Structure formats: structure tokens, C-alpha cells
Amino acid sequence: MKKEDTVKLISAEGFEFVVDKKAAMVSQTIRNMLTSPGGFAETQLGEVTFPEISTPILEKICQYFYWSLQYASGKETEFHIEPEITLELMMAANYLHT
Amino acid sequence: MPLLRSQKLAPKPLDPPPPPSAPPIDPSTPARSDASTISPSLSPASSVALGLGFDSSGGAAPPPLRRSLRLASAPNSTPARPLAMDSARGKRKARSRLSSFPAEEKGGEMGENGVGPKPRVWKGGAMEGRIMNLRSGGRIVRRRMEMNGAEVGHGVENEDRMVLEASRNRELAVEIGRGTQQDKKAEEGKGPSIEEKETVEFVAEEDEEDLQNGDRSVKRQKLGRSKAVEVLRGEADESKVTKLDSNVAIPELEKGGNEEIDSKILVVPNSNHNIEDLPVRSSNSMEDTNKESVVRYMTLRSGSRIADRSTKVDHVNLDEVHKDGTQVHAKRRYSCEEKGKGRLILDDEHLEIYSGKETVVQQFNGGVINSEPNDSGGAGVPGKGKISAEEKGKEKMVIEEDWAAIDGIMGNSQMRAGSVRLREPETVKGLIEYRREAERIKAIELAPKFAFFKSEEDNQNDEEDSDELEPEAGPQDWPGPFSTAVKIIEEREARLRARESNSSSKTEKSTNLRISWAPSKETISDHFVRPAPSLKDLSLKVLLDNAEEIESLEGVPDMLKHWLILMLCRSRKMNSHLLAHILSGSPTEIYVSDCSWIAEDEFEGIFGKCDTTNLKAVQLDLCGRCLPDYILRATLSRSPCSLPSLTMMKLTASSIKTIGENCPGLSAIDLRNLNRLNDSVLGHLANGCRLIQKLNIRRNAFRFPPIFHIIIANDQAIAAFLEASGGSLTELSLNNVEKVGHHTALAISRRCSNHLQCLDLSFCRKMTDEALGLIVDSCLSLRILKIFGCTQITNVFLDGHSNPLVKIIGLNGQILDHINIPEFL
DSSP states (O other), X not given: OOGXXXXXXXXXXOOEEEEXXXXXXXXXXXXXXXXXXXXXXXXXXXXXXXXXXXXXXXXXXXXXXXXXXXXXXTOOOOOOOOXXXXXXXXXXXXXXXX | OHHHHHHHHTTSTTSOSSOSSSSTTTTHHHHHHHHHHHTTTHHHHHHHHHTSSOOGGGSSOOTTHHHHHXXXXXXXXXXXXXXXXXXXXXXXXXXXXXXXXXXXXXXXXXXXXXXXXXXTOOSSHHHHHHHHHHHHTHHHHHHHHHHHHHHHHOOSOHHXXXXXXXXXXXXXXXXXXXXXXXXXXXXXXHXXXXXXXXXXXXXXXXXXXXXXXXXXXXXXXXXXXXXHHHHHHHHOOHHHHHHHHHHHHHHHHHHHHOHHHHHHHTBOOOSHHHHHHHHHHHHSOHHHHXXXXXXXXXXXXXXXXXXXXXXXXXXXXXXXXXXXXXXXXXXXXXXXXXXXXXXXXXXXXXXXXHTSSOOOOOOOSSSOOOOOSSOOHHHHHHXXXXXXXXXXXXXXXXXXXXXXXXXXXXXXXXXXXXXXXXXXXXXXXXXXXXXXXXXXXXXXXXXXXXXHHHHHHHHHHHTHHHHHHSOOOOGGGTTOHHHHHHHHHHHHHHHHHHXXXXXXXXXXXXXXXXOOOOOOSSOOGGXXXXXXXXXXXXXXXXXXXXXXXXXXXXXXXHHHHHHHHHHHHHTTOOOHXXXXXXXXXOOSEEEESOOTTOOHHHHHHHXXXXXXXXXXXXXXXXXXXXXXXXXXXHHHTTOOSOOSEEXXXXXXXXXXXXXHHHOTTOOEEEOTTXXXXXXXXXXXXXXXXXXXXXXXXXXXXXXXXXXXXXXXXXXXXXXXXXXXHGGGOOEEEOTTOTTOOHHHHHHHHHHSTTTOOEEEOTTOTTOOHHHHHHHHHHOTTOOEEEOTTOTTOOHHHHHHOOOSSOEEESXXXXXXXGTTSOOOO
């Protein structure tokens, strides 16, 4: 994976998740961050930090990104969510507009 | 001998200006000479009868060609004449131009052929031809054909045949007559049959009976009365034929003056009895007398008809029919009655149309006769529309449309609109001829179409009553866009069918409109893929499934809470426990879309614990169960701040009072479905909630056109309310608050003039034009004014108000235009 194709998502604990740009673009918030005009660090560095989102949640979110791409290309599978994280996941998803 | 008739006819002014070309239009000319040519013209008559364009004169019988043609077609029987005459009459009737069928002819002739007076000698074949066209374009043509055929077979009475043919045409005209004619025409045979088939029979019978009714029948034919056709065919009553003759005579008379009349007159009172009458009629000068004769004729027919059919010839005000205008009217009436409900009208229409003039074929809706002296187009229109609707339901209208088409420019447009405008007969003649021609052609085209209508007709007949009972919408309602669209579609189909059948290329798809669209070659697979569900939705779903497990909703933003509540309520998983959780932590908004599950004590408990310091919006839908007065008082009294939005059901007066007392900042209240709203309620509201901005007094659980009754509230109370606190009102909905009247209007105009933007006064029947005008002109911010169902509003208001911004919704029936107007609240 070339560097140009990826973005780095950093969780509250500091974990870094490197994902495809295309995948990250599933989230409207991230998309806006990465494509907004103006000299934002996110745009230039290609990194986005989420101080409110914990690591397991962010991990689940990244999984969702890829699942969403897969779903859009025709392969419709099931995305399982553990009930325990549901609430937080919902809030994070709401924040990320995804 | 038809000759006689034709001869008589010849002198008749029937013949419109030289019929254009031999084709069907010809009949007029041949008609003239039909007398002599009748016999020989039988063959031509047949062709003429077809009106399809065969030379009217086919043979000797020129003008009466049509008629005579029939005769000719008839099995060579001498009586052919009568037939021809009949047909001619029929045609004449329609033609009205021919109108002046010398009644005398009929009278006299009738006797001679043995069929009875065949005065019908149509003015010439032209009549017939014309009739054919006129009537129903297609119909006539067909009929003729049929008739001819029938006639041919008929050895018995050529006249009858002719009558049939003519009657066919007449059917249109006759239809009207049928109603009345029934009894007259000796169509005994037919009579009964006719009666059954109101529409069809009428026509058919008409022909037979009243060739004279030709005009009428013609009209009806237009309507696509397949029935008529059927009847015609079936019944080739000889007797009828004779009658027709007599009838024919009448139309002759008519021709003189009013084409229309003639058409009407076409209603040939075939019955032999009529003969006597006919002669009388015929004597009348065509023009003027046409009307009269027509009238008489009609009466005659109606008289007799009525007897037979017991049609409602109530309003056979033939007498009152004035020559030109009234004639038409009378006819109409006549037709209405004759046919029973709808048919008559049809005839009228036909008659009028035929007259070449633009007679306003006012369609009676079951007897509503617009007896306007001058059928200036306008009148007819509404009438027509009605009739169409009533008589045949859609079909009729379509037929008429066809006719219109047939006639082309001829004033047939009226048919369409249902309004037939009367035009001066002078010009009509020539025009008529032309029209006839055109009609004929059209008729030919449409003939096959009509063939299909039979069943429809039958059904139509049955539904005539229902059709007639259809509420006659006000002037604005005619003809609604839907019915017009239906007409157009049917017409299209008919044409298509006609075309197909004409071309005799029987393809399966002939009757189906071809829609040219081919799927694009490129495969776009993306289209099939649904977008992936959002993570939020997914997680929400899971959350719902495990709702029992929720321990706390701390930190969840309000919006999500709302969403959660919504989903919970929808899935019936909501309980007080959850609600408590949701409401914990000083919410700023509480939207509970379904409080029906909450019991009173629960509600009290929950809200008691709720920290309402930040509460800004409370929306408790469907909370009838949990909000009796004391509860509301208890809970709301503790909320210091205003409740911006309050949606409730089943509030009582005291609860409203409580609200009023405690919610000074209430800015929007939606009191829908409050059955017990009364004056004091409004008073309390007014006192307490001075800042109210949105007042919605309507009943509806779906936020859609509310039909709410304020049972006790009256005009003054609402006015007082508005006076007191309407200053900041931006949206006011008094939908279906019937008692709203002048006081309210004054209050609105005085107090709400600054901010009012949306006003809904639908179904407030006491609002007058002046009141609305005052409101609109004084409320300068008013953007939307809804007045659905306010039939009392007229153009006085619409045109007279001077507020340029206001958009008035709901009056013209084009609701679809306004569908996207957002409902307030």
C-alpha cells in the first residue's frame, strides 16, 4: 500500500490504524477532514486523531469501513456487533457520520 | 316512395351548401334530390348511410342520399325510401343543418312507404352522411353500415332500415328522443329493448323509431353509444323506421334555422304516431319552426316516450326552448329525460354539435338543463362536462371528445368540453357540410372504437344513476384534470384501435399503446447494490435488541436519545424504566412519540424525577392516557422554563388552563383532536401564553389534513384569543373550525398582521370573500393561505386581494401543485 492511498486514524489511547483512504472516506466526517480546503494538518499529513474514541471502538469502526466497501461492491454479508459496545459504537458512529 | 319525401326535402333548406364531395357529406345534397333518387339511391343510400364517405348520392337520391341510400341499401324494398329518409333524418338530425327536414315529408311520406311517413327524406343524403358523422363519428358510420346491412336484409321495411341507420345517427340525437320517444315510436319492439339499454337502445331505437331523432341519436352516437348501434342493429324495427320518418320530418324543420335544432330534431319520432305529429312539425318553417318543431317533436316524442319508458321527461321544456339557444337546450332536456338520466344529454349534445354551430351542448347532468338562451359556449361547457360525466362516465366524455375530433373544427369542440355553442345557422350550413364531412371521416375512424364500447356502455347505463348522482361540482371542478386525462387516454386507445382495425392489421399489440423504451445495453451493476447501512443504524438496531440491558444512557447526546426513543416506541419496547433512563440527566428536550404506554402514575413518577431545569421542548404525542388534568398540573408546574412545543391529545379545559398558567413562554401549541375545547380553554391559553407562535387547532394524529371540530368554540372565543395573544402568531391553523367567521377575521387582521405567515382556514365555510380579503390584505407577511373546501370563496376574493406574496392554496382543485408546500407543525 502506497502512502498516498492511506490515512492514519489515531484513537484516544494513541493507537494508530492505517487504513485505505477509500475506506476512511466512508465516514463523512473523515472525508471532510481530508478533503477540506485550507491548510489543515489532517489534509497534509493524512492523519486524524480521535481523542474521544477508544481503541476497540475505533477498531470496530475500521472494520466497518471495509465491510461497507465490500457491501457496496455487491458482497452482502452480515456485520456483527457485540452488544456491549453497541452504545459507544453508536455514539462514535454518530460522530463520524457514518 | 321516398321520392316523395326527397322531393319535399329538396326544397327544404336542408341541404347545406353543396356538400363537399361525394363522400358522406354528400348526403345533404343527395338528400335533396333524394326524393326522386331515393329509390335508386338505395344503394347509394346504403353507402350514404355509412356515411363513411360514400357518396351520398350514390344514386339518384342526392341530398337525401343518406337517407335514401339507406333505402337503397335496404333490400330494395320500395320502402327504401323511408329508410333513406330515416337515415336521412337521422343524419339530418345531427346535421341540424338539414334541420329543416320537411316535416311534411315525413308526414307524407310516411304514409307512402307504408312504413309510415318518412318525411325524413333527409335533406339529402347529406343529412345522413352527416348524421353519421355527427353522431359519433364512428358510430354513425358504423351504424350506417350496419343499418345498411340490416336494411338489406330487411326485406320488410326499408324504411325501418333506414330508420335504423338514420336512427343511428339519430341515436345520438334520438337518444334523447328515445327517452321520450319510446312510447312514441311505435317501436314497440324496440321500445322494450330500448328501454333496457338506455343508452344504446336509445340510439338504436331512435334510429328505428325516430330516424328523426337522427340528430339526437347522432349525438348520442357520438357518445359512443355502442348501444345505440346495437339496438339499431338488433332492432331494425320496421315500425321504427316509419317513425323515423316522421321524425325525420321534424328535423327537417329544424334545419331551417338552427342547425342545432335540427340535430336535435333528428330525433325522429318514428312512431307512427308521430307521423301525425310530424307533419305538423314539418310545416313549421324550418328555421324557426325547427325549433319549435323540434320542440314539438321532442315533446311528441317525449310524450310518447315518456309513456313508454317512463323516462323522466320532466323537463321537457321544449316549449321554452328558444329557437336557437333553447332549442338546444330543450333538446337536451329532452334527451335527458328521455333517456333517463344521461342519455338525453347526449343527444343534446349531438344535436347541437351537428348543428354545425357550436352549440353548447350542455350536458345535462341528469336533467340539469342549462337552458340558456344563447348557448354561448360557456354555458355548454359545464353542462356538458356534467353530462358527460354523468351519462357515461368517462366513456361519454371520451366519445364526445371523439366527436369533437370528428367534427374537427366544427363546433364539436364543444362536445369535448361539453359545451356546445350555438352558432348562427347561416354559416352553419356550409360549415355543417364541412363538418359533416369531417365528422364522417372521423366517424369512420372511430367506428371501430365504438364497437368496443358496448360493454362499457352497458355498464355505463347501469351506472348512469350513479353517474348522475355525482355531485355536480362547482364551476371550478369541471372537468377535472383527472377526467380529462381519462378521456384523453380513452380517446387515444380508441383511435389506436380504430386505426388498427381500419388497417386491419391485427397485431396483438394493436390495442396497446406502444411505449418506446429499450433498456440500455450497458450493465450498470452498481445500481443494484444498496448502500451499506450506516454504522449508526446497525448499532442502534443492536441496541434495541438489547434494550433491557441498558443501564444508563449517560453521555448520550440528546439526538441519539430521541432516536432511541423513537425506535423504542415503534418497536414497543419502551417502558418506564427506559424512559427514566432517558430522562435522567437534565434533558433539554423530550420527545416521546408515543406515550400511550405510560400510565399516569408512571408518568408522574418519571417526570417528577426529571430535572426539568433545562427542559426546553417537550413533545408528548398520544399522551391521552397519561395526562389527566392533575398530572399535567403537577408535572408541568414544576418546570420553570417554557415549553416550546406541546403536542397533546385529549386535553381537557383545565389542563389547558394549567398550561396556560404555567407556561408563559409557550410558543407553540398543538391542540389537535381536542374534542372538548371550548371558550374557556382558549381564554386560558390566551392569558397564559402570550408568546404563542404556532397555534394549531386541528385534529390529526398524522400531521396531515386535519379535520378537527371545535365543538363548542365559537367565533368570538377564537377572536378573543387572537386578540389577546395572537400578536406573535406565525402559523395559525383553524382547519375545519366551522364557526370561524367575521370576528376571527377581524382579529386576525388586526392582531396577527405582523407575523402571520401561514394561515389555514380550510373548510371554514363562514369565511366570506370580504373577510378573507381583509385578512390577506392586512397580513403583509402572509405567504400561504390554505382554503381547501371553501366553496364559498369566489373570484371576488381571488382577484381582488392586493397582497402579492400570498399563495392561495386549495381553491382551484389543483391540489397537486401544492403538495410540496410544507405543512406547518
